[in-house]
Amino acid sequence: MYRSRQQNVQAAQWSPNGESLGAADLTVQSNIVFGENVFSPAVQRQRLPKSVFQALQASVEGGEVLDPSLADAVASAMREWAMERGATHFTHWFQPLTGSTAEKHDSFFAPVGDGSAMAEFSGKELIQGEPDASSFPTGGVRATFEARGYTAWDPTSPAFVLENPNGAVLCIPTAFASWTGEALDHKIPLLRSMDALSKAAVNALRTFGDDGATRVFTTVGPEQEYFLIDEQYYFERPDLINTGRTLFGAKPPKGHELDDHYFGSIPERVLACMLEAERELAKLGVPIKTRHNEVAPAQYEIAPIFENSNVGSDHQQLLMQILQGVARRYGLVCLLHEKPFAGVNGSGKHNNWSMSTDTGANLLEPGETPHENLKFLFFAGAVIQAVNTHQGLLRASVASAGQDHRLGANEAPPAIISIFLGAELKRVFDALADGREGESLDESFLGLGTPVLPPLPMHDGDRNRTSPFAFTGNKFEFRALGSSQSLSMPNTVLNTIVAQAIDDLGGSLKRELDAGRSIEDAVRSVVGASFEANKQVVFEGDNYSDEWHEEAARRGLLNERTTPDALPFLLSPETVGVFGDYAVLSERELESRYEVMVEQYVIRVNIEAETAANMARTMLLPAAVRNVETLRAAGVEALVDEALPLVDRFIDAIRALEAANAIHHGEEGSLEHALYMRDTVLPAMEQVREVADELEGIVADDLWPLPKYSEILFIK
Ligand code: ADP
Ligand code: MG
Numbered sequence: 001m002y003r004s005r006q007q008n009v010q011a012a013q014w015s016p017n018g019e020s021l022g023a024a025d026l027t028v029q030s031n032i033v034f035g036e037n038v039f040s041p042a043v044q045r046q047r048l049p050k051s052v053f054q055a056l057q058a059s060v061e062g063g064e065v066l067d068p069s070l071a072d073a074v075a076s077a078m079r080e081w082a083m084e085r086g087a088t089h090f091t092h093w094f095q096p097l098t099g100s101t102a103e104k105h106d107s108f109f110a111p112v113g114d115g116s117a118m119a120e121f122s123g124k125e126l127i128q129g130e131p132d133a134s135s136f137p138t139g140g141v142r143a144t145f146e147a148r149g150y151t152a153w154d155p156t157s158p159a160f161v162l163e164n165p166n167g168a169v170l171c172i173p174t175a176f177a178s179w180t181g182e183a184l185d186h187k188i189p190l191l192r193s194m195d196a197l198s199k200a201a202v203n204a205l206r207t208f209g210d211d212g213a214t215r216v217f218t219t220v221g222p223e224q225e226y227f228l229i230d231e232q233y234y235f236e237r238p239d240l241i242n243t244g245r246t247l248f249g250a251k252p253p254k255g256h257e258l259d260d261h262y263f264g265s266i267p268e269r270v271l272a273c274m275l276e277a278e279r280e281l282a283k284l285g286v287p288i289k290t291r292h293n294e295v296a297p298a299q300y301e302i303a304p305i306f307e308n309s310n311v312g313s314d315h316q317q318l319l320m321q322i323l324q325g326v327a328r329r330y331g332l333v334c335l336l337h338e339k340p341f342a343g344v345n346g347s348g349k350h351n352n353w354s355m356s357t358d359t360g361a362n363l364l365e366p367g368e369t370p371h372e373n374l375k376f377l378f379f380a381g382a383v384i385q386a387v388n389t390h391q392g393l394l395r396a397s398v399a400s401a402g403q404d405h406r407l408g409a410n411e412a413p414p415a416i417i418s419i420f421l422g423a424e425l426k427r428v429f430d431a432l433a434d435g436r437e438g439e440s441l442d443e444s445f446l447g448l449g450t451p452v453l454p455p456l457p458m459h460d461g462d463r464n465r466t467s468p469f470a471f472t473g474n475k476f477e478f479r480a481l482g483s484s485q486s487l488s489m490p491n492t493v494l495n496t497i498v499a500q501a502i503d504d505l506g507g508s509l510k511r512e513l514d515a516g517r518s519i520e521d522a523v524r525s526v527v528g529a530s531f532e533a534n535k536q537v538v539f540e541g542d543n544y545s546d547e548w549h550e551e552a553a554r555r556g557l558l559n560e561r562t563t564p565d566a567l568p569f570l571l572s573p574e575t576v577g578v579f580g581d582y583a584v585l586s587e588r589e590l591e592s593r594y595e596v597m598v599e600q601y602v603i604r605v606n607i608e609a610e611t612a613a614n615m616a617r618t619m620l621l622p623a624a625v626r627n628v629e630t631l632r633a634a635g636v637e638a639l640v641d642e643a644l645p646l647v648d649r650f651i652d653a654i655r656a657l658e659a660a661n662a663i664h665h666g667e668e669g670s671l672e673h674a675l676y677m678r679d680t681v682l683p684a685m686e687q688v689r690e691v692a693d694e695l696e697g698i699v700a701d702d703l704w705p706l707p708k709y710s711e712i713l714f715i716k
Pocket of ligand 1: 219221290291352353
């Protein structure tokens with residue numbers, strides 16, 4: 001079937017209207033105004049009465065609540081602007097705990113008494129919506145409370161118009177809470193954590209005598225990996241449709257997988273798709289910086305320029321949505337699963353993270369003056385302390401069924417959380433911990449107490465691609481996120497635990513200063529002592545190696561290999577403590593997240609197991625049997641003898657999986673249930689797959705009902 005499929009693909013139309021992209025489309029592209037579909041501050045300034053605009057800005061910048069009496073004016077300007085852009089409906093756009101986004105569309109038009117309709121959109125509708133919370137997972141919160149939920153306008157993330165060939169919708173980023181005010185979404189805790197970090201960082205800056213900044217924003221710049229495959233193969237594979245990954249498929253011939261793909265030239269259809277996705281994103285004000293091929297065939301990466309964590313997370317959700325939507329216009333399907341193809345590199349998301357003041361200073365940028373460097377070492381030291389203290393929580397924040405196929409698989413960071421600092425920075429921290437003067441390096445010097453300091457060079461050669469948490473020049477990069485994941489949870493965790501560490505170190509710093517020590521001596525001793533206590537988490541070597549696993553165990557670092565191992569850290573005393581102290585998530589809210597994440601794991605694995613059993617019995621087994629019939633009819637007994645035992649093994653394996661699927665251990669969606677899925681169901685699936693992949697190697701190609709890896713991955 002290989003050839004016929006290939007011909008079909010070539011015949012497929014690959015632009016929305018069946019034409020290839022020509023000069024006309026490029027003109028269209030150059031006509032796009034960045035952010036033209038965003039109700040941005042610039043648009044607001046033009047369209048709102050001055051006083052309303054100023055009040056809105058004040059509420060956005062200062063985190064103050066907008067006077068409801070002004071909301072009507074904002075709503076009406078927003079509606080007019082959106083309708084000029086073709087919008088007929090509006091929606092509160094929010095992020096339930098599933099990790100995706102949700103919308104409920106309402107028309108702008110409301111009937112008036114005489115049988116006609118009038119365009120209307122009140123401040124009340126802008127500020128608050130009331131979707132039925134019972135349709136979204138809410139964990140424990142749902143069990144005891146009324147199902148009613150509220151969405152609340154988030155004025156700090158600008159509204160936008162989402163276009164569709166047949167219309168457009170005004171999307172208003174909103175938070176989603178229960179009627180008792182408990183967060184049912186990912187945005188509320190993220191905003192709370194940004195506030196917590198801001199307070200802690202501004203306080204610390206005051207201790208440094210820096211009075212300029214009134215707010216500190218955390219920033220995020222994600223690098224998103226994804227696969228693009230031809231939709232024809234997608235629709236031929238129930239596993240891809242139902243689970244996002246292939247549950248069967250023998251590895252392609254060896255050597256094939258490298259294929260000069262990484263940074264190779266991008267195939268034309270794929271490039272056309274990427275360009276259009278970027279164009280759509282540009283209209284929505286999502287700034288794209290880079291795009292390139294990734295390691296695996298048919299795998300790509302897209303990276304926006306960093307923004308504040310709230311807007312950056314919203315934009316990341318949009319980016320995933322747009323990538324998936326635009327791909328379909330080109331006869332492609334965008335796979336965001338963490339491991340769509342066994343034996344082939346999976347997809348992750350690198351979460352570049354830093355802190356910036358409202359005066360424009362990046363707190364993780366090594367400075368050009370000794371004073372700036374002191375601050376830098378203080379904030380970097382706080383991150384190190386935070387990561388070491390909350391390894392388990394960070395690990396839990398990236399846990400999912402998809403991730404379990406990737407983390408620790410010699411392509412992605414291990415499940416052990418450690419930090420890479422790079423040689424220069426590590427030497428400086430070591431010197432601090434040992435109470436030595438700053439270290440002099442060949443060409444550069446980053447240290448303390450020297451009058452002249454050149455800018456700190458952070459050599460690119462120093463980068464360690466295997467580390468889950470790496471310092472990369474002026475930011476930390478948390479590399480263990482899964483490709484389908486929302487950024488909110490890991491960033492909520494980072495912001496909160498770093499706020500705690502900043503407060504801790506800042507408190508010590510203040511005490512030292514009050515005792516009359518110089519800021520230099522104080523930083524030196526406080527950061528030095530913290531590093532001494534937390535340096536076990538720093539590892540500069542190869543994170544993929546077996547030696548690291550042994551070494552990490554000796555150091556007492558956590559190594560939570562699977563999701564059911566990691567998730568309980570969401571409820572550990574340390575987690576409950578830090579989230580409670582910083583009012584980011586109450587214990588109840590944490591429990592609800594834990595329950596939802598466990599439940600999602602169970603649901604995912606269950607869908608996979610049912611799909612695998614069904615495909616094996618109704619697609620693959622019949623193919624294997626037909627193959628035996630053919631061989632028998634042709635009188636090739638030698639091959640029949642070869643094939644039959646495999647078919648018998650297959651039947652046994654399928655029955656075992658079906659039996660495993662039929663039993664349930666533990667309460668539905670409990671941790672016990674998750675452990676049963678991990679320890680019994682997944683291995684049973686693996687058994688079925690093993691035989692199936694062997695069968696793929698002997699069954700006649702025209703009888704095999706599934707497109708093979710070699711086709712899916714290499715036909716572009
Ligand atoms: P890599 O070498 O890791 O592939 P890239 O240059 O592709 O690096 O990506 C760097 C990412 O880091 C970009 O997404 C960029 O927006 C982000 N980034 C840069 N500076 C910051 C910052 N201060 N805060 C957060 N993210 C940042
Ligand atoms: Mg990166």
